[in-house]
Amino acid sequence: MPTELPYAADAEDSLSYDELEVLRIQYQKELNQAHVTIQTKFNYAWGLVKSPLHEHQIEGVRLLQDIYRAEPTRRRECLYYLALGHYKLGNYEEAKRFNTLLMEKEPTNLQAQSLGQLIDKKVATEGYVGMALAGGAAAVGAILLAGLIRRATRK
Amino acid sequence: MASHRTSADSRSSTRSSQGRQHHHDPAPPATGPSKLELMQKVFSPFNHKKSDSTRILSDLAPVIMTPRMMNSAAEVSSRPRHSLANPTLARSAMDFATFGRTPFRFGLGSRRITSGELQVVEATEELLDAEVPEPEGVAADVSLLRGFKATIPSADQSRSRRRQMRNVDTPKLGLKKHGMSARGLLTEEEDHDNQSVASEEDMVVIPHQKKKRGRESLSTAKRLGKEELTRQVSEILRDKENLHVRRSLVNGEITEITHKIRALDDVRQKLEQDLLKLQEDELELDDELEGVKERMRFEEAISSQHPELNSSLHLPPSSRRRKGPAFLPSEHSELPPGVAFMTLESHTTPITALDFSEPYGTLVSASEEDAQPRVWDLLAGVEIGRLRGHIGAVKCLQVEDHVCLTGGEDGNVRLWDLRRVEDDEEYKRREMDSIPEVILEEDENTDDGELVERPNGIRDGASESKEPEGPCARVLEGHSRGVTALYFEDECLVTGASDKTLRQWDLTTGQCVMTMDILWAISHPASSSTFGDPYNMSSSFHAPNPAASSAYAMYDDFVGGVQFWGYGLVSGSGDGAVRMWDMRTGQAHRTLLGHTGPVTCLQFDEMHIATGSLDKTLRLWDLRTGGIVETMQLDHPVTSLQFDTRKIVAACGDNGAKIFNRTTSQQSVLLTNGHTKPVERLRYMDKYLVTGGRDATVKIWSL
Numbered sequence: 113m114p115t116e117l118p119y120a121a122d123a124e125d126s127l128s129y130d131e132l133e134v135l136r137i138q139y140q141k142e143l144n145q146a147h148v149t150i151q152t153k154f155n156y157a158w159g160l161v162k163s164p165l166h167e168h169q170i171e172g173v174r175l176l177q178d179i180y181r182a183e184p185t186r187r188r189e190c191l192y193y194l195a196l197g198h199y200k201l202g203n204y205e206e207a208k209r210f211n212t213l214l215m216e217k218e219p220t221n222l223q224a225q226s227l228g229q230l231i232d233k234k235v236a237t238e239g240y241v242g243m244a245l246a247g248g249a250a251a252v253g254a255i256l257l258a259g260l261i262r263r264a265t266r267k
Numbered sequence: 268m269a270s271h272r273t274s275a276d277s278r279s280s281t282r283s284s285q286g287r288q289h290h291h292d293p294a295p296p297a298t299g300p301s302k303l304e305l306m307q308k309v310f311s312p313f314n315h316k317k318s319d320s321t322r323i324l325s326d327l328a329p330v331i332m333t334p335r336m337m338n339s340a341a342e343v344s345s346r347p348r349h350s351l352a353n354p355t356l357a358r359s360a361m362d363f364a365t366f367g368r369t370p371f372r373f374g375l376g377s378r379r380i381t382s383g384e385l386q387v388v389e390a391t392e393e394l395l396d397a398e399v400p401e402p403e404g405v406a407a408d409v410s411l412l413r414g415f416k417a418t419i420p421s422a423d424q425s426r427s428r429r430r431q432m433r434n435v436d437t438p439k440l441g442l443k444k445h446g447m448s449a450r451g452l453l454t455e456e457e458d459h460d461n462q463s464v465a466s467e468e469d470m471v472v473i474p475h476q477k478k479k480r481g482r483e484s485l486s487t488a489k490r491l492g493k494e495e496l497t498r499q500v501s502e503i504l505r506d507k508e509n510l511h512v513r514r515s516l517v518n519g520e521i522t523e524i525t526h527k528i529r530a531l532d533d534v535r536q537k538l539e540q541d542l543l544k545l546q547e548d549e550l551e552l553d554d555e556l557e558g559v560k561e562r563m564r565f566e567e568a569i570s571s572q573h574p575e576l577n578s579s580l581h582l583p584p585s586s587r588r589r590k591g592p593a594f595l596p597s598e599h600s601e602l603p604p605g606v607a608f609m610t611l612e613s614h615t616t617p618i619t620a621l622d623f624s625e626p627y628g629t630l631v632s633a634s635e636e637d638a639q640p641r642v643w644d645l646l647a648g649v650e651i652g653r654l655r656g657h658i659g660a661v662k663c664l665q666v667e668d669h670v671c672l673t674g675g676e677d678g679n680v681r682l683w684d685l686r687r688v689e690d691d692e693e694y695k696r697r698e699m700d701s702i703p704e705v706i707l708e709e710d711e712n713t714d715d716g717e718l719v720e721r722p723n724g725i726r727d728g729a730s731e732s733k734e735p736e737g738p739c740a741r742v743l744e745g746h747s748r749g750v751t752a753l754y755f756e757d758e759c760l761v762t763g764a765s766d767k768t769l770r771q772w773d774l775t776t777g778q779c780v781m782t783m784d785i786l787w788a789i790s791h792p793a794s795s796s797t798f799g800d801p802y803n804m805s806s807s808f809h810a811p812n813p814a815a816s817s818a819y820a821m822y823d824d825f826v827g828g829v830q831f832w833g834y835g836l837v838s839g840s841g842d843g844a845v846r847m848w849d850m851r852t853g854q855a856h857r858t859l860l861g862h863t864g865p866v867t868c869l870q871f872d873e874m875h876i877a878t879g880s881l882d883k884t885l886r887l888w889d890l891r892t893g894g895i896v897e898t899m900q901l902d903h904p905v906t907s908l909q910f911d912t913r914k915i916v917a918a919c920g921d922n923g924a925k926i927f928n929r930t931t932s933q934q935s936v937l938l939t940n941g942h943t944k945p946v947e948r949l950r951y952m953d954k955y956l957v958t959g960g961r962d963a964t965v966k967i968w969s970l
Contacts, residue, residue, distance in 0.1 A: 116410040134420045149520050151414045158415055170383045177390050180397070187399045189411050194394070201384070206391045217399060 117223040126162045173197035417509035425502040547930040550912040558591015593953035602969035607940040609967035618959030622666040626955035633661035652688035656739045674750030680743040687738040751824035763826025788855040828869030839866030879905025907948045918946040
């Protein structure tokens with residue numbers, strides 16, 4: 113049975129401050145009562161992940177991890193959300209691992225597939241940057257060496 | 268540069284071209300493999316596995332491929348958890364990506380890596396290892412996202428929007444003012460600017476205007492339009508779905524909470540049981556403390572007294588009231604609890620009485636129709652002798668250290684010195700060998716202090732009563748019928764007999780000090796001190812209770828048990844009454860009624876009296892008030908019991924002794940290697956229990 117998951121674009125669309133505040137208040141209230149329902153926790157975590165602030169995203173992923181640990185039945189969905197969270201944070205390696213685990217469980221999931229592609233694209237982009245840097249560093253190093261050797265041979 | 272090509276080959280070829288150009292001019296390609304080997308050797312501590320990509324990279328660009336890079340590359344490749352479509356590609360991509368990310372991390376972005384982020388990243392390993400089961404129950408019905416959409420506050424917006432659509436503009440009605448004054452709140456004076464304070468005529472004019480508008484329904488003023496209405500229909504349907512979602516979420520929560528409550532209840536029960544166990548331990552420690560204190564006193568007394576002093580009857584405090592742990596051989600702790608580890612077989616008829624001096628000491632047991640109680644050595648488990656002297660069966664006995672007192676059907680009480688039993692036996696054996704004839708031999712034997720029973724069974728009555736010898740140190744005569752219960756402590760002995768009297772004796776002189784007549788006490792009850800359920804006293808108390816089991820149909824022992832402390836004596840008798848006597852006056856000052864059958868066994872301590880009777884009940888009485896604390900209904904008559912603060916051990920007709928735990932109210936039966944017929948008598952000290960049964964055996968148990 114396919115799980116209902118949001119597309120990655122949904123994660124880029126953040127909630128308004130007020131909405132997030134309401135979710136946070138709800139979560140705090142349940143914390144004070146010493147029993148937090150999974151739905152409230154998820155609502156707050158999802159709101160945090162959608163936010164553009166890095167600290168919020170980290171907190172959101174942490175809450176999602178709590179849900180993952182606590183609720184075995186919800187783990188499959190959480191895999192996706194964790195992958196999405198890590199993707200937004202920039203931890204592409206972790207995102208990839210969660211996403212591939214999800215795809216093992218549910219190969220036909222469209223959102224998982226699209227997320228996988230997104231992650232790969234981002235990784236490739238970073239790879240290009242890395243290559244460029246490596247090339248640049250190598251070039252600089254080569255020039256320096258050439259200069260040293262020339263100086264040596266001259267003398 | 269080749270930044271636009273995406274294949275691994277091109278990447279590695281790019282690097283190789285760079286590498287070859289600048290760093291490997293002096294090294295011809297032929298030495299590549301050896302270089303690789305060298306590299307592997309050098310970097311082997313860093314690499315767990317060498318995949319293709321890392322080998323190529325390490326081969327071609329050793330300078331760039333620093334050990335750290337090799338490390339991360341090898342790490343990535345050594346965690347092949349998932350079979351990806353293109354593992355090598357992905358991993359090489361990762362290597363570069365790691366490299367490429369560094370400027371972002373440290374330079375371009377001004378982000379700091381917080382502890383939270385690290386925690387998040389480090390936790391992924393453990394999470395990925397956790398099992399991911401199939402979703403079921405609430406999780407299958409309602410996905411998290413669906414729940415999110417249903418429960419966020421904006422979900423309710425459409426309803427309020429629809430409500431607002433139905434707002435009709437009306438002239439100011441001042442409803443808020445009405446509402447607030449209805450609640451008792453002060454309303455502010457409003458809108459006086461609008462109204463001029465001119466005259467009242469102005470005010471009168473307005474109602475006219477209102478009337479003109481007529482009595483139309485508010486709804487006619489508004490037109491919502493078809494589009495709006497259809498939109499509202501779909502919104503309402505969606506809201507209903509959301510409601511359904513929320514309901515299933517709440518139901519799921521309720522079931523989860525119920526489970527948690529059940530689990531917590533289980534934990535609480537276990538904790539309560541632990542509490543009971545602690546209570547029991549505390550009682551045991553209290554007993555131990557008392558025992559140790561007494562021991563301290565005893566040892567002090569022993570060391571301070573002269574060793575030559577005292578008669579043969581000097582004893583440590585009575586074993587009946589001794590508490591706390593006994594002295595046991597160290598091997599005793601290795602015994603499995605609740606198992607009969609020793610069986611003493613010699614009797615041929617059901618055991619009627621038994622007692623022992625101490626664990627692994629000396630045991631004396633008597634059986635039906637047998638005038639000779641047997642003496643056993645419990646360390647070895649062998650019979651060391653017999654007590655000869657009684658004419659009828661021995662019905663009751665008590666052993667304290669080396670002194671044994673027996674009461675028999677002949678109405679006599681004999682006092683035995685158990686130390687002499689062994690000598691007696693040996694002499695007797697020697698005697699038998701040497702002189703087989705039937706001759707009066709008492710003259711020759713008197714100096715040895717031995718009483719020989721003539722093989723033909725004829726006794727000289729005169730010599731008997733004149734000088735009891737051998738292990739028997741004294742004979743106490745006085746009762747006219749069989750002695751069925753006795754208790755002695757220090758120099759004082761109390762016996763109860765079927766002639767319905769209790770006699771108190773002084774053991775040093777051997778004289779009866781007092782006689783207490785139960786019959787007299789029955790017919791002259793102290794009016795203010797009868798307790799329990801009063802019943803018709805004139806009913807025949809000789810006749811056994813019809814409810815008693817058939818085995819006891821002939822039971823007519825009138826006194827089932829006696830015990831005293833100081834000058835307070837408690838007796839249990841065949842009319843079912845438990846009487847408390849004052850030994851100074853010889854009067855029964857209290858009668859506890861409750862049993863409907865003869866009382867067969869009795870014991871008391873500082874707080875309670877425990878009695879067992881043929882009416883199949885075991886009763887616990889409060890010593891001070893005389894009220895019944897507890898009544899235990901059983902399946903068979905109770906023939907013997909002993910109790911302490913934590914347990915009651917009773918012989919209640921089962922083949923095993925029953926142990927009632929007083930703190931946890933649990934029962935257990937000792938059956939392993941047990942008797943084959945009901946247990947008749949029992950006695951325990953600390954962890955050592957001795958039982959005698961109708962199968963004529965005596966078994967020793969470890970508690």
